[in-house]
Amino acid sequence: xxxxxxxxxxxxxxxxxxxxxxxxxxxxxxxxxxxxxxxxxxxxxxxxxxxxxxxxxxxxxxxxxxxxxxxxxxxxxxxxxxxxxxxxxxxxxxxxxxxxxxxxxxxxxxxxxxxxxxxxxxxxxxxxxxxxxxxxxxxxxxxxxxxxxxxxxxxxxxxxxxxxxxxxxxxxxxxxxxxxxxxxxxxxxxxxxxxxxxxxxxxxxxxxxxxxxxxxxxxxxxxxxxxxxxxxxxxxxxxxxxxxxxxxxxxxx
Numbered sequence: 001x002x003x004x005x006x007x008x009x010x011x012x013x014x015x016x017x018x019x020x021x022x023x024x025x026x027x028x029x030x031x032x033x034x035x036x037x038x039x040x041x042x043x044x045x046x047x048x049x050x051x052x053x054x055x056x057x058x059x060x061x062x063x064x065x066x067x068x069x070x071x072x073x074x075x076x077x078x079x080x081x082x083x084x085x086x087x088x089x090x091x092x093x094x095x096x097x098x099x100x101x102x103x104x105x106x107x108x109x110x111x112x113x114x115x116x117x118x119x120x121x122x123x124x125x126x127x128x129x130x131x132x133x134x135x136x137x138x139x140x141x142x143x144x145x146x147x148x149x150x151x152x153x154x155x156x157x158x159x160x161x162x163x164x165x166x167x168x169x170x171x172x173x174x175x176x177x178x179x180x181x182x183x184x185x186x187x188x189x190x191x192x193x194x195x196x197x198x199x200x201x202x203x204x205x206x207x208x209x210x211x212x213x214x215x216x217x218x219x220x221x222x223x224x225x226x227x228x229x230x231x232x233x234x235x236x237x238x239x240x241x242x243x244x245x246x247x248x249x250x251x252x253x
Contacts, residue, residue, distance in 0.1 A: 001026045002059070002061070002151075004046070006057070007022075007046065007056035007057070008054050009053055016039045016205070017039040017046075020206055022201065028177075028199065029182075029183045029199070030199050030201065033203070038204040043203060044070070044184065046058065047184060048153055049066070049068065050070075064150070065150060067147070067151065068153060069149030070144060070153045071141050071144045071152070074140075074156070078136075084124065084128075085125070085131070085142075089114055092145065093110070093111070107146075112124070114142045119138070133165070134161045134162065134165030134169075141154075141172065149181065150182060151181070152182070152184070154184070155185075156185075156187060158192055166192065170192075193213060195213075195238055199211065214237070214238065214239055217239040219231065
């Protein structure tokens with residue numbers, strides 16, 4: 001679907017990414033991991049088309065439509081807007097209803113179908129400030145789905161939500177991919193991606209590793225990415241990243 005070749009990006013004199021080579025196939029589910037400030041969100045914004053590479057090239061498959069949907073990180077500020085959940089989802093249709101000050105019956109029907117699929121129909125009249133983190137996350141995903149994307153980009157979808165909600169988000173993401181969407185997400189949760197995603201990319205200014213979790217999440221790669229020594233254990237054939245401790249029980253940095 002998209003190929004990045006030697007891509008770099010700078011904000012003024014500050015270089016955020018350099019020499020990024022990445023191919024994303026149609027229908028893939030890809031996780032991007034890395035520390036804060038490593039360029040994960042910038043990479044998503046490049047894929048979205050919101051930013052243009054400073055160097056290198058980004059090539060899209062001309063035989064596939066480019067219809068991205070973006071789900072930002074949970075931000076408490078957005079919940080202050082006087083909108084209902086249904087209003088939030090309908091805003092995703094703004095790209096093709098901007099010339100009208102109202103939403104069509106078909107758009108409202110589509111919004112209700114999305115709310116039902118996300119399991120939040122009962123919240124349709126609730127204000128955003130009445131939602132839990134997981135409910136608000138679903139409303140944001142609903143807004144993105146309303147734009148009929150074939151590429152869904154999620155920035156930290158597992159941040160700020162409980163374990164049960166994380167599982168629901170994972171199930172939803174897998175359903176969307178089964179429907180043909182290409183899904184790319186960022187996360188800090190190494191063990192979550194190791195357990196659930198088929199492919200992960202480690203980023204810290206550039207791509208340090210790319211592949212299956214068992215191949216990517218090694219002690220050397222984790223240290224190179226995060227600057228800290230961690231132990232990587234195997235559980236049911238999957239890597240589990242844990243703090244390295246000394247014999248006296250103190251953590252190793």
